[in-house]
Amino acid sequence: MKLLSHFPAIGVSNTYILGSRDGGKAILIDPGRFDVTLLDLIENNNFDISTVLVTHDHENHIKGLRTLMKIYNPVIIAGNDEIAGFRTRPVDGGMKIDQSGFPVEIINVEGHSSDSRVFKVGPYIFTGDILSAGRIGSSPSSYSRELLIHSIRDRLVSLDEDLLILPGHGPPTTISAEIRWNPDLRDEHRDSAD
Amino acid sequence: MEAVGVLENRDFSGLDLSGINLDRYEFHYCRFTDAVFAGASFRDSQFLMCLLDNVNGVESIFTGCRMMSVLAAGSDFSGCDFSGSDLININFNGIQGAATVFDESDLFYSRFIYAALPGASFQDCNLKRVDFTEADLRNVNFSDSNPEESYIPHPSDNPV
Secondary structure, three states: OEEEEEOOOOOOOOEEEEEOOOOEEEEEEOOOOOOHHHHHHHHHOOEEEEEEEOOOOOHHHHOOHHHHHHHHOOEEEEOOOEEOOEEOEEOOOOOEEEEOOEEEEEEOOOOOOOOOOEEEEOOEEEEEOOEEOOEEOOOOOHHHHHHHHHHHHHHOOOOOOOOEEEEOOOOOEEHHHHHHHOOOOOHHHHHHHO | OOOOEEEEOOEOOOOEOOOOEOOOEEEEOOEOOOOEOOOOEOOOOEEEOOEOOOOEOOOOEOOOOEEEOOEOOOOEOOOOEOOOOEEEOOEOOOOEOOOOEOOOOEOOOOEOOOOEOOOOEOOOOEOOOOEOOOOEOOOOEOOOOOHHHOEOOOHHHOOO
């Protein structure tokens, strides 16, 4: 499995690509911005983007989708049945699907947006806005925030601590790093959040 | 400046690389988790999407480096020199960085949450959108930098 990352200075939303070392069918996660750098990344590795995973339908995570569809016409996997006018294959928590030759596990984490989906593929977890290095996603209310913290603890923190978290914003992290250095997930705050 | 070598998808986890000289190497998607490279030299090297978490890199030299989207959480970089580097979108959460030098570096979008940085120097740096939440910033030098564009929680943000 080969992982590639794209961090555009404009928009600062991460896009990731997962494929095999030999090229061919690949998965792209969150096409926040489609630019020449991303195109080079795909083409120089001989990838054919056959699947797009959308963590949630916010513009800074899908703005590059229209261009991507014109070039590669991939299947879109998302929480909603339509993204930016394109039909998707809607998925929900607990589902396990095979896409572009990779098993994809879907995890629901409530509290950020109703269509948010976390995708686990091999040793990687793509969290979108749900969880990033030292931060959790924004929430519309204090209730939603507590729900988000509880859901992250219940469904993500309980996973293998060595899994690599690849967030929609910010640098990569691990479950173990978040347990130690995420202000909202540290044990000292557990009593007030639970 | 031409790279001496490009290493991609290599696993250096747990290795003792103390004192090694890897100046002007490029590391793409490499893993150094739990490695020891105290006193090593990585001048003008590149680290793209690498994992440098929980490493012992005390007093290593990273001057002129280009790092992008790197996980370096929990590492000991005390006394390291990162001067003149691009350190973009780096996870420095929980690092030990006493007297570490970041002068003349671009740290855009990097995170130092719960980092221990007493006596560190960020002179003439770009600190736009850098997150210092809960960091130990005693005696840190921010001269000629833009800490006002970073996130440094003020005690009044959390009134008792």
